[in-house]
Amino acid sequence: MRFALLSLFVSAVVCFTVPTNQPAGVYMVTYNADGTETHSLLSLTETNVTVPAATARSVSPSAKFGASKRQIGGGTNAIFCGGYELNHGDTDAAYNALGQQCGGGASVLGGRDFYSIAGCTVAYFCNYRGTADTCFQYEWVNVIQNAITPTCGSYWAGWDQFNSQARQNQYGYENLCGAGNNYCGRGTNGR
Numbered sequence: 001m002r003f004a005l006l007s008l009f010v011s012a013v014v015c016f017t018v019p020t021n022q023p024a025g026v027y028m029v030t031y032n033a034d035g036t037e038t039h040s041l042l043s044l045t046e047t048n049v050t051v052p053a054a055t056a057r058s059v060s061p062s063a064k065f066g067a068s069k070r071q072i073g074g075g076t077n078a079i080f081c082g083g084y085e086l087n088h089g090d091t092d093a094a095y096n097a098l099g100q101q102c103g104g105g106a107s108v109l110g111g112r113d114f115y116s117i118a119g120c121t122v123a124y125f126c127n128y129r130g131t132a133d134t135c136f137q138y139e140w141v142n143v144i145q146n147a148i149t150p151t152c153g154s155y156w157a158g159w160d161q162f163n164s165q166a167r168q169n170q171y172g173y174e175n176l177c178g179a180g181n182n183y184c185g186r187g188t189n190g191r
Contacts, residue, residue: 015182016113018122024093026101026116028108029184045097045118076164079147082157082174090119091155091173095144098123102135113184120177126184128168135169143171 016029016037025044029037097116108114108127114135115124125135143160152158159172170184 015185016115017182018115018117018176022117024118026097026114029113029115031111042101042114043097045093045116076162077147078161078163079151080159080161080172081148081152082159084157084175085153086121086155086157086173086175087119088155090121091123093118094121094123094173095140098125098135099137099140102137102140105134105136107132107134115183117176120175121173122176122181122183123173124171124183126170128170133167133169135171140171144173148172 016031016039019039022039023041023044026042028040028042030040031037094116097118098114101114101116102125106114108125109132110127110130113124113126115122117123125140127133147160148156148158157172157174159170159174161170162168172183174181174183
């Protein structure tokens with residue numbers, strides 16, 4: 001019985017999946033009432049590369065998995081590592097494109113997400129609140145330099161979930177060229 005309830009809950013979790021052959025660029029994801037997602041192009045990146053179809057990715061035997069928590073600014077950060085290294089050029093391009101989109105502060109409405117893709121890397125900002133939140137380039141740089149890289153390693157997949165009364169969001173980057181990749185997991189119907 002417990003397993004059946006757990007299976008039901010897991011199937012209700014909404015995440016976004018980058019469509020196959022999506023052109024490189026920055027996108028916003030919205031979730032419809034039935035849980036389907038809509039990807040809207042915000043800007044193309046300089047390197048106009050299309051995302052290849054999913055292929056298996058290998059994980060090093062010494063891969064860095066795990067999580068760590070820390071208190072920051074009245075909230076809790078939980079940093080998670082994917083356990084695999086990312087392509088350096090793709091990661092730099094996706095990282096820079098998301099940073100440019102966020103800039104000095106880009107409003108992201110409740111339950112919506114931003115992501116950028118370049119080659120086989122996706123970088124993203126997830127807003128888990130029902131109200132607007134803001135992504136900032138300086139915050140994204142800080143997350144990579146002071147949270148994900150020290151915990152997971154330079155150019156290793158990772159994400160940082162922040163929880164406070166005022167904000168609930170996640171920044172991260174992961175491999176895009178593997179089967180079954182879902183990003184920004186949340187409860188039912190994108191909330």
